[in-house]
Amino acid sequence: xxxxxxxxxxxxxNMRVGWQNIVDLLAQITDVPAALVMRVxxxxxxxxxxSKTEGNPYNVGDSETLGNGLYCxxxxxxxxxxxxxxxxxxxxxxxxxxxxxxxxxxxxxPLLWPNGESFGTICILDSEENHYTPTYIKLLESFRVSIxxxxxxxxxxxxxxxxxxxxxxxxxxxxxxxxxxxxxLSQEIDKRKAAEQKIYYQKSHDLxxxxxxxxxxxxxxxxQLLSKVRAPEQSFAVIHIGFTNGRRIQARYGYKALDKVxxxxxxxxxxxxxxxxxxxxxxxxxxxxxxxxxxxQHRLDELCNHLVEIGHSEFMIDSDKVHLHAFIGIAxxxxxxxxxxxxxxxxxxxxxxxxxxxxxxxxxxxxxxxxTHINKLESYLLQAVRNDDLMLYFQPKVCPVTxxxxxxxxxxRWRHPVLGDISNETLIHMAEQNGLIFEVGSFVLRAAIEKxxxxxxxxxxxxxxxxxxxxxxxxxxxxxxxIHLLETYHLPPHFLELEVTESGxxxxxxxxxxxxxxxxxxxxxxxxxxFGTGYASFSYLKKFPFDFIKIDKSxxxxxxxxxxxxxxxxxxxQIAKKLDLKVVIEGIxxxxxxxxxxxxxxxxxxxxLYGKPMPCQEFEQSLINQxxxxxxxxxLT
Numbered sequence: 001x002x003x004x005x006x007x008x009x010x011x012x013x014n015m016r017v018g019w020q021n022i023v024d025l026l027a028q029i030t031d032v033p034a035a036l037v038m039r040v041x042x043x044x045x046x047x048x049x050x051s052k053t054e055g056n057p058y059n060v061g062d063s064e065t066l067g068n069g070l071y072c073x074x075x076x077x078x079x080x081x082x083x084x085x086x087x088x089x090x091x092x093x094x095x096x097x098x099x100x101x102x103x104x105x106x107x108x109x110p111l112l113w114p115n116g117e118s119f120g121t122i123c124i125l126d127s128e129e130n131h132y133t134p135t136y137i138k139l140l141e142s143f144r145v146s147i148x149x150x151x152x153x154x155x156x157x158x159x160x161x162x163x164x165x166x167x168x169x170x171x172x173x174x175x176x177x178x179x180x181x182x183x184x185l186s187q188e189i190d191k192r193k194a195a196e197q198k199i200y201y202q203k204s205h206d207l208x209x210x211x212x213x214x215x216x217x218x219x220x221x222x223x224q225l226l227s228k229v230r231a232p233e234q235s236f237a238v239i240h241i242g243f244t245n246g247r248r249i250q251a252r253y254g255y256k257a258l259d260k261v262x263x264x265x266x267x268x269x270x271x272x273x274x275x276x277x278x279x280x281x282x283x284x285x286x287x288x289x290x291x292x293x294x295x296x297q298h299r300l301d302e303l304c305n306h307l308v309e310i311g312h313s314e315f316m317i318d319s320d321k322v323h324l325h326a327f328i329g330i331a332x333x334x335x336x337x338x339x340x341x342x343x344x345x346x347x348x349x350x351x352x353x354x355x356x357x358x359x360x361x362x363x364x365x366x367x368x369x370x371x372t373h374i375n376k377l378e379s380y381l382l383q384a385v386r387n388d389d390l391m392l393y394f395q396p397k398v399c400p401v402t403x404x405x406x407x408x409x410x411x412x413r414w415r416h417p418v419l420g421d422i423s424n425e426t427l428i429h430m431a432e433q434n435g436l437i438f439e440v441g442s443f444v445l446r447a448a449i450e451k452x453x454x455x456x457x458x459x460x461x462x463x464x465x466x467x468x469x470x471x472x473x474x475x476x477x478x479x480x481x482x483i484h485l486l487e488t489y490h491l492p493p494h495f496l497e498l499e500v501t502e503s504g505x506x507x508x509x510x511x512x513x514x515x516x517x518x519x520x521x522x523x524x525x526x527x528x529x530x531f532g533t534g535y536a537s538f539s540y541l542k543k544f545p546f547d548f549i550k551i552d553k554s555x556x557x558x559x560x561x562x563x564x565x566x567x568x569x570x571x572x573x574q575i576a577k578k579l580d581l582k583v584v585i586e587g588i589x590x591x592x593x594x595x596x597x598x599x600x601x602x603x604x605x606x607x608x609l610y611g612k613p614m615p616c617q618e619f620e621q622s623l624i625n626q627x628x629x630x631x632x633x634x635x636l637t
Contacts, residue, residue: 004159006113015150019049022143027051030124030136034058034103038072038120045072055127057101068097071106072121081109086129105130109140114152122147206281208259217280221290221339236292237300237332240346245325246285253317261315268310304328304360327353328360390414392447393613400598400605405623407463410448411613437471445485453491458627463525465497470504474511479518493523499550501529505540513544520545532572541579549576553587560592573600
């Protein structure tokens with residue numbers, strides 16, 4: 001409830017008359033010229049009632065500002081009785097304003113509202129010295145009780161009025177609220193029904209396309225289509241379509257753009273309009289189509305060829321033309337299949353289609369076994385990455401003239417108790433296939449740079465070569481990752497050599513060029529690996545900032561029996577020199593090959609003649625022996 005403001009309360013006329021009688025009677029009994037009821041305000045005090053006696057200088061309505069040492073102000077502040085027989089003889093009161101009115105003696109007590117707030121005072125004043133007797137004081141106190149009782153009545157009445165007003169306001173507000181609530185309830189019922197329908201739709205559909213989500217798709221398969229298998233004239237199949245460039249479209253144009261393309265993709269499937277068909281979206285970049293129809297095999301071939309045609313057609317996103325790169329897997333039902341198993345078969349067929357490069361593929365048991373084997377390998381590799389079971393071997397890179405080890409190539413190895421030893425190329429391919437290439441690549445870079453920092457203390461300009469996969473090179477953050485690792489291990493950039501194959505450049509030339517330019521600018525050595533095996537290797541020497549070319553060992557293997565290979569290698573070296581590039585030749589296994597590369601001015605040799613890939617400790621010991629013991633012999637084979 002709101003607090004009653006006593007300052008705003010008006011004293012009614014009947015109370016004023018009663019208080020006038022009180023002060024008149026009080027002045028008459030005590031035989032003084034003035035008896036007063038004073039009312040205090042925030043900044044002043046007012047004569048509220050004054051006796052009608054001879055010699056009374058006070059009139060109703062007279063007021064005095066607070067803070068000037070008034071008798072009544074002292075009573076209000078102290079909330080105690082105050083008696084002053086003669087102010088002229090009392091230094092404390094000698095300057096009181098009432099003396100100027102002739103009032104030199106005073107007796108007053110406080111008046112309070114029932115809530116404890118001050119109303120003012122009731123007092124008597126005399127123009128002569130007056131030692132007010134206890135009887136006079138008791139008389140004052142009795143009148144105070146009477147006045148405060150009336151103040152209590154007035155206060156309680158005001159409180160009741162205010163409560164009644166607030167109650168009426170609440171009743172009015174509540175009535176309006178109830179009317180509004182009654183209206184809102186009817187609307188809420190309609191909204192709730194609509195919301196329940198919307199929730200059900202959202203739970204069962206992909207919101208971007210309106211296709212069924214995976215759970216609802218499976219439920220429809222189990223409850224609708226599988227029951228039709230029992231009818232001999234009906235059979236059904238599930239087609240799983242995976243869009244390999246779906247995520248790229250999402251990243252470039254946004255999720256809604258791919259949603260619109262998939263809706264349009266469905267609209268172009270006019271050949272399924274006469275079928276009992278359902279379409280689901282198991283993931284954001286996959287579609288699943290299940291249908292039941294007579295003459296299933298004929299209709300399947302027709303539908304799959306139609307899907308291939310649609311995949312080759314163009315879709316518009318803004319003003320750009322895009323194609324959907326789709327792989328299609330088909331699974332037909334057996335009597336024992338449920339929705340989950342047939343969807344899994346269709347998914348395996350889609351993956352087999354992707355691996356084989358076919359336009360579409362039917363599920364077979366061999367696909368399942370192959371996929372199971374791949375899954376095991378991927379699981380083993382994932383455990384190896386998580387448990388730090390991978391290791392690096394190092395093969396020396398040698399100056400063919402001095403036999404000094406001037407660098408090393410870091411090669412990934414994995415020794416598995418079941419699978420045995422797995423080489424660098426196999427590991428990288430597996431990591432690229434299952435998405436672990438970034439973790440595996442980070443491990444190789446980190447471990448190689450750490451060792452390069454240690455071994456740079458033994459050999460001046462010791463270069464650590466690391467192979468970079470096509471997937472890594474497509475990552476726009478790859479250069480930042482390399483720079484971060486170089487800074488972490490305090491390795492100057494020129495001690496690191498990155499070997500890039502032609503396939504890595506083909507994957508995304510724009511990103512690859514930006515990455516290689518960034519690394520070249522900070523001083524990282526760049527080498528084009530397997531040079532001569534690609535159809536456009538020479539063009540890459542113009543486009544990219546390579547420092548080395550690495551001639552593939554296939555040209556070296558047949559040099560003694562093939563003059564063509566000799567001339568090819570000699571020509572490559574000459575071209576490299578004219579382009580101010582250094583040459584690394586791998587696969588050196590004989591002194592004949594070594595003498596040839598020395599004669600042709602090759603800068604670096606690599607091969608079993610100098611050393612096989614070896615574990616870290618073995619390589620480090622050989623490196624120390626060579627530099628501190630002066631051993632530069634050929635490697636033992």
